[in-house]
Amino acid sequence: MTDIPMDSMVRAAAHPRRDIGLKARYAAERRFRIYGALAISVGLAFLAIMLITIVSKGYTAFWQTTVTLPINFDEKLIDPSNKRATDPSVLIKANYPKLAERALIAKLGIDPSNKPMVMKLKGFLSEGARVQLRDIVAADPSVIGTTRDVNILAAANLDSAFKGQIDLSVEEARRKVSDQQITWMNKLKADGVMAEHFNTGLFSYGASSRPETSGMGVAIIGSFYMMVIVLLLALPIGVAASIYLEEFAKKNRLTDLIEVNINNLAAVPSIVFGLLGLAVFINFLGMPRSAAFVGGLVLTLMTLPTIIIATRAALAAVPPSIRSAALGLGASKMQMVFHHILPLAAPGILTGTIIGLARALGETAPLLLIGMVAFVADYPTTPFDPATALPVQIYMWANEAERAFVERMSGAIIILLVFLMAMNITAIVLRRRFERRW
Amino acid sequence: MSSLLVLAIVVAIGVVAFLIGRQRAAAHENGTVKPHSRAHYHGWWAFLLAVLPALLLLAVWTIGSSVYLDRHIHAALPERTADSKVASEALDVSLVKSLAKGIRRLDANTLPASFAELQPLLAAKGVALATDTQDYMIPIAVEANKVQDRLGLFGAVITLALAIAGAFYALRQIAPRARARNNVERLMLWGLLAASTIAILTTIGIVLSMLFQTITFFESVSPMSFFFGTVWDPRFADAGSGGSQGQFGLIPLLAGTLYIAAVALLVAVPVGLMSAVYMAEYASPKVRGVVKPALELLAGIPTIVYGIFAVVTLGPFLRDLSAALTGGSPFIQGQSIFTAGLVMGIMLIPVVSSLSDDIITAVPRAMRDGSLGLGATRSETIKRVILPAALPGIVGAILLTASRAIGETMIVVLAAGVAANLTVNPFEAMTTITVKIVNQLTGDLEFNSPQTLVAFALGLTLFALTLVMNIVALYIVRKYREQYE
DSSP: OOOOOOOOHHHHHHHHHHHHHHHHEEEEEEEHHHHHHHHHHHHHHHHHHHHOOOOOOHHGGGEEEEEEEEEEEHHHOOTTEEEEEEOTTTHHOHHHHHHHHHHHHHHHHHTTTTTHHHTTTTSSSSSSHHHHHHHHHOGGGGGSSSSEEEEEEEEHHHHHHHTTOTTTTSOOGGGSOOOHHHHHHHHHHTTTTTTEOOOOOOHOOOOSEEEEGSSHHHHHEEEEEEHHHHHHHHHHHHHHHHIIIIIOOOOSSSHHHHHHHHEEEHHHOHHHHHHHIIIIIIIIIIOOBBHHHHHHHHHHHHHHHHHHHHHHHHHSSSSSHHHHHHHHHTHHHHHIIIIIIIHHHHHHHHHHHHHHHHHHHHHHHHHHTTTTOOOOOOOOOSSTTTOOOHHHHHHHTTOOHHHHHHHHHHHHHHHHHHHHHHHHHHHHHHHHHHOOOO | OOOHHHHHHHHHHHHHHHHHHHHHHHHHHSSSSSSSSSSHHHHHHHHHHHHHHHHHHHHHHHHHHHHHHHHHHHHHHHHOOOOOSOOOHHHHHHHHHHHHHHHSSOOOOOOSSSSHHHHHHHHHOOOOOOOOOOOOOHHHHHHHHHHHHHHHHHHHHHHHHHHHHHHHHHHHHTTTTOHHHHHHHHHHHHHHHHHHHHHHHHHHHHHHHHHHHHHHHHHHHHHHHHHHHOEOOOOOOOSOOOOSSSSSSSSSHHHHHHHHHHHHHHHHHHHHHHHHHIIIIOOHHHHHHHHHHHHHHHHSSSSSHHHHHHIIIHHHHHHHHHHHHHSSOOSSSSHHHHHHHHHHHHHHHHHHOOOOOOOOSSSSHHHHHHHHHTTHHHIIIIIIHHHHHHHHHHHHHHHHHHHHHHHOOOHHHHHTOOOOOOOOTTTTTOOHHHHHHHHHHHSOOOOSSSHHHHHHHHHHHHHHHHHHHHHHHHHHHHHHHHHHH
16 A cells, blocks of 8 residues: 555554554455355356256156057957947947057966966056057058057056166065066066157147156147247237337326336236236136137236337337438338338347247246146147146146156256247347347 | 128238229329329228228127127026026026027027937037026027127128228329328327237226226125234135135235245345346456356246245255254245245345346446545445445335245245245245135136135235335336436
8 A cells, every 4th residue: 555654653553553454354355255256156056956956857757668569459359249340439449458468468478367467467558558559540440450569658657667766675565666567677678678768758748647648748739829829919019019109109197107007017926917817808708718819818918018128128229310310311200110220129129029938938827827727638729729838737747746747847847948048048149149239 | 700701801802902002003103293102001091991990890899799699698588586497697698608609500490499309419519518508598599699690790791891981982092192101100100009008908907807806805705804814714615605604814825925025035135136246346257248147047947947946856855954953853844934935035036136237237437436446445335335326226126026026926836835824933834825816716616706706805915015016116216227327
């Protein structure tokens, strides 16, 4: 420090005390800095912990254990009295699980008359085998009487055991797979018959009470419909509203009221929009419950303020010189906005829209209230059919007790997060790339 | 004719009008008189005149005819008596309507007279009807279909006539000096204004929808026992029994909401504020370039994921940890105020940090330089100059964050528990207003019972609470910005 000893008597006495003070002040400075760094690390650490736990729990959901069995589509069992030409419902009602069971018995070399052993096979293959085999026969009835290799889904418990997620040191009565089943599993594994495949069912199946045949097909379609509706409604309306407020609105009561409303709506809890949707769209206007269309409308109202605020910022960032130039060359105000300002503001608007869409995609609470917590097994063909959404599907799986559902849920979260991260990163990159300092 | 078909025809008329209009106007462009508007503006004006009035009429007609149809069915229904088989008049009308919809799929001449015969016929067509549909409803439904067809046809004819008339009127107006551009732009301006009033309509919709339901709710439960009741026990009643028994005390829910929000703020405010300070004052551009997007990603994670993290990972972990600490029974429950608050706090860290970052960077450079020039260290500058100067803004930011915490739903639905306790122990479960709104409104519900209506009263309370906080916060933040601009 620049202490010039003018009055050396006083300075000499004061000097040491000042020095000590400085040390303490620098220490405080260092401490403060460390607190700051610590705070950031805490935030980032939580992000890391959350992502790691979810990924470690969920990555196995992308694989599914199947057993490849030579299924003999026995005519005697499927259609004993040969009526399928006149009564196709025979093919629907046939005892398909029996076909799979027979093939499995043959494969394992069990004596079919040994009833206790056959009983132990119960719960080895998925109940979904019924639908799987039925669909094969329904698609091509000529397979009846022939033998064909089919990948049959293993039951959820066997799937977990195969992936090594079931603790085999627990005594047999307290776990869900018996020792005999484990022995069979190892035998099939050694034969190369039982193996893990990429789980396409996770993306294509609808709701099901069995983990191995439940998937996010309906939820993905529902979320897709909703995103399309939000994009089609919120983007034009939001941009129009922003243009009015930023370029045309006179400073008056109405404008003030609109601005206060928009800012406030941006901070209204999302669940309130759900109540609005339930009371107005479903009860008052009589729209169907659980429909993606209603969900899309609710999410549109929720996303609008975000898009409006981002668009206004983007419009305001376009310098006045552009406006003056356009007007000076004889453009009308409308032409100035639509031909010059809007294209220049487009990257900012796009960024805001993507962020708004990402928020809408991850939103759950309002959708719970309009009945999207529904057991929907069939694909919705229009936005007016019952559907679910990705985050709602995750919520429903979170409420299931079976461990295999937790695996599926974590897998679904990974997919949702991948979508959201992709959207957010696109927005960040767009902003970096097109951000223009005038 | 269905309204969708009419709509398509109207738009088609509009397109034709646009093409003709543009062509006619283009013919003027090489004339002696300098045209006022470009040709496509004439085309658009013709399109708008053809389509807009017709669509307006179509909308009014559709709404009007559905109201008329309701009244018609209502009038045709037999007088209600004490032994009516259908629970309410509204149900009566809706049964007739769904029946009418189903009958449309059948041949009108061979219609059976009793519901018992009708049901299998409709089931074969894939129409499922409520079992309490009565025989007397069938002729009413048939009649209703006829009325509906007549109304629809009449409406379609008027709409199409209006569209054609509009198109002709616009096309006749085309002249070199006609001010088509001004007309189109005036309409566009109205369109822009209409888009921006949607925000007001949404707010009105929120307030009115919740207000009406809340008033109905207060008819069966007194406001006093709602706002000051300390017991929450709504007791789902059997459908139709009226079921005004049960107690709807707001206090335990409000207490839980505020408690969890307070815990969340205790986590989020120090951490978020410190990271904002670090980012604004210390971090090198490189660190900023990495950490800021990372925090934005944290903010982009949906709340359901936080909730699941709380209930699947953190809750059991804390429970086992506390069990290990005491060597026996856990003192932290799997679902607890602490867990929910902690996770909500993590969720709010990026919210606090990005809001305060803006506010801290808005403090003028001169104040910073003045303090540093007087020999203060950076941390002293921050603590004694920047933070006091930014205080109003930070208070506003904290208020906004608190309103987020109060309205947060998915984390508390999963992690806070459903039992409405009044407790001060942060390691026990408590429930919140948002949890109860979700609980009361999911599953099978009878819409007019107090058990479901209470959700709207809760929603209105929540809306009022957050509205006040938001308005105060936005006012403070705006005042603060103006101060330094």
